[in-house]
Amino acid sequence: MSPYLVFVSNVTVLLAFCYVIIKKAVGGSRNKLPPSPPSIPLLGHLHLLGRLPHRSLRDLQARYGTDGGLLFLQLGRRRTVVVSTAAAAADLYKNHDLAFASRVPSATVHKLSLGSNNVSFAPYGDAWRRSKKLAVVHLLSPRRADSFGPVRAAEAAALVAGVRRAAEAGEAVELRELLYGYSNAVVTRAATGTAGATAEEMKQLMVNSTALMSGLQLEDVLPDAAAKVVRWATGLEKRLDRQVEAWDKFLSEMIAEHLEKNCGGVAGDEDFLDVLLRLREEGNTGLELTDDRIKSIVQDMIFAGTETSSVTLEWAMAELIRNPGAMAKLWDEVARVSNGKPTIEEDDLSRMEYLKAVLKETLRLHPPAPLLVPHESTTAAVVQGYEIPAKTALFINAWAIGRDPTTWGDAAEEFRPERFLGDGSVTGIDLRGNEYQLLPFGAGRRVCPAVNFVLPMLEISLASLDKKTDVKKAASTMRSGLGYT
Numbered sequence: 001m002s003p004y005l006v007f008v009s010n011v012t013v014l015l016a017f018c019y020v021i022i023k024k025a026v027g028g029s030r031n032k033l034p035p036s037p038p039s040i041p042l043l044g045h046l047h048l049l050g051r052l053p054h055r056s057l058r059d060l061q062a063r064y065g066t067d068g069g070l071l072f073l074q075l076g077r078r079r080t081v082v083v084s085t086a087a088a089a090a091d092l093y094k095n096h097d098l099a100f101a102s103r104v105p106s107a108t109v110h111k112l113s114l115g116s117n118n119v120s121f122a123p124y125g126d127a128w129r130r131s132k133k134l135a136v137v138h139l140l141s142p143r144r145a146d147s148f149g150p151v152r153a154a155e156a157a158a159l160v161a162g163v164r165r166a167a168e169a170g171e172a173v174e175l176r177e178l179l180y181g182y183s184n185a186v187v188t189r190a191a192t193g194t195a196g197a198t199a200e201e202m203k204q205l206m207v208n209s210t211a212l213m214s215g216l217q218l219e220d221v222l223p224d225a226a227a228k229v230v231r232w233a234t235g236l237e238k239r240l241d242r243q244v245e246a247w248d249k250f251l252s253e254m255i256a257e258h259l260e261k262n263c264g265g266v267a268g269d270e271d272f273l274d275v276l277l278r279l280r281e282e283g284n285t286g287l288e289l290t291d292d293r294i295k296s297i298v299q300d301m302i303f304a305g306t307e308t309s310s311v312t313l314e315w316a317m318a319e320l321i322r323n324p325g326a327m328a329k330l331w332d333e334v335a336r337v338s339n340g341k342p343t344i345e346e347d348d349l350s351r352m353e354y355l356k357a358v359l360k361e362t363l364r365l366h367p368p369a370p371l372l373v374p375h376e377s378t379t380a381a382v383v384q385g386y387e388i389p390a391k392t393a394l395f396i397n398a399w400a401i402g403r404d405p406t407t408w409g410d411a412a413e414e415f416r417p418e419r420f421l422g423d424g425s426v427t428g429i430d431l432r433g434n435e436y437q438l439l440p441f442g443a444g445r446r447v448c449p450a451v452n453f454v455l456p457m458l459e460i461s462l463a464s465l466d467k468k469t470d471v472k473k474a475a476s477t478m479r480s481g482l483g484y485t
């Protein structure tokens with residue numbers, strides 16, 4: 001063979017070899033990520049999210065996903081994995097919980113949460129672990145939750161009185177406002193002992209902060225430095241600074257009042273702020289409880305607890321009003337267990353099985369955080385056979401998982417508390433993240449630490465809004481209606 005032919009054939013073999021290697025590498029790396037819809041430059045898949053992202057994500061999963069239950073999205077700058085089935089959630093929580101235990105960083109949230117020195121937004125690490133332990137052991141333990149029984153009873157009575165007043169006068173009632181007022185009062189009284197005008201001030205701070213934190217954040221699409229310039233140029237940075245100052249002033253006054261009040265020791269039950277100040281004195285949490293950290297933790301509890309609880313109550317009432325059969329069963333149970341007593345007592349709640357099923361069913365269909373709070377991975381992980389790189393955001397679509405017909409059957413979209421009762425199809429499923437089919441509080445390391453605290457708070461208010469309260473009469477004249485989205 002001529003040297004020329006040898007050269008040409010060698011080059012051809014070499015090129016073919018390179019082609020195969022490159023194709024394999026490119027194709028292979030694409031194959032290693034979960035399936036993904038077509039994207040557009042800069043936004044990636046952001047434009048596909050819509051007004052109710054949990055709904056859009058379920059539709060995207062149905063259209064582009066596979067049985068693995070994972071979808072890969074490029075949301076602006078953020079690589080994101082969405083989990084939409086109980087099986088994928090089980091794999092993730094059982095095998096990769098640690099890898100995904102951090103939070104997606106956000107400059108706005110960091111600022112408004114007073115430096116993320118708290119439980120909800122702290123990145124995974126020693127400080128978060130110690131803060132979480134502190135919350136679980138000292139703030140939200142079953143014993144501490146019990147100690148707030150009188151607060152729940154008083155606020156449930158105020159809620160009932162508000163509804164009755166409206167029903168008797170035949171007036172329109174903003175049930176949403178009353179339920180928010182109830183949740184806000186219980187959570188702020190537990191956190192700081194505060195009610196009345198001060199709780200109102202706190203409510204205003206929360207409303208303003210939520211408006212600044214919700215929706216698309218600049219850093220989602222722009223590099224950090226550019227996002228900072230835009231925040232400064234648009235006045236957003238100033239608005240954030242003002243909001244942080246207002247929180248800081250408010251919480252500093254709160255600490256000063258508590259220190260003054262507690263100088264001879266706390267009389268009666270402690271609120272969260274009392275507990276944190278006492279733990280600082282005792283000095284054995286392994287965490288430096290500076291004023292700033294205490295402020296951030298107290299603010300975190302109020303933020304995490306208020307809206308979630310009031311939205312749950314609102315959905316429960318909405319479902320009961322549009323399902324009169326369920327409402328009647330609940331009222332029968334309340335009447336039977338309370339046996340003619342004028343008010344419901346917390347001891348009665350343990351005998352109200354239908355009430356508990358109503359709450360489970362409400363949280364199944366309407367988890368107040370439908371995508372939980374986004375996590376972020378700190379290391380690469382192989383989930384359901386796909387390679388997920390480090391620094392990938394994770395959305396668990398608890399809303400879609402709660403409505404998946406493979407778990408919940410053909411009537412998955414219907415409100416049927418009976419499914420959790422007797423020989424119902426899913427009797428044994430609980431709310432604590434042990435069953436990956438029902439995840440309103442999340443699961444694993446980042447699970448909500450407040451289940452003990454919040455369930456009696458939700459139960460006592462729902463049981464108290466019984467037949468005698470005339471909630472139906474009041475609700476039938478509701479001005480704004482309940483959220484049916």
Ligand code: HEM
Pocket residue numbers: 119120121132135187300301302304305306308309312367368369372373374375440441442443445446447448449450453454
């Ligand atoms: C119906 C009421 C509530 C629901 C449905 C709920 C749900 C959740 C969810 C989904 C998460 C995120 C889980 C995750 O990241 O995977 C969470 C976290 C958290 N919740 Fe709740 N929550 C409720 C009430 C409360 C209350 C009343 C408090 C405090 C008083 C609270 C404190 C927290 C905290 C501190 C975290 C952060 C946990 C962490 O990052 O490790 N929650 N909650």
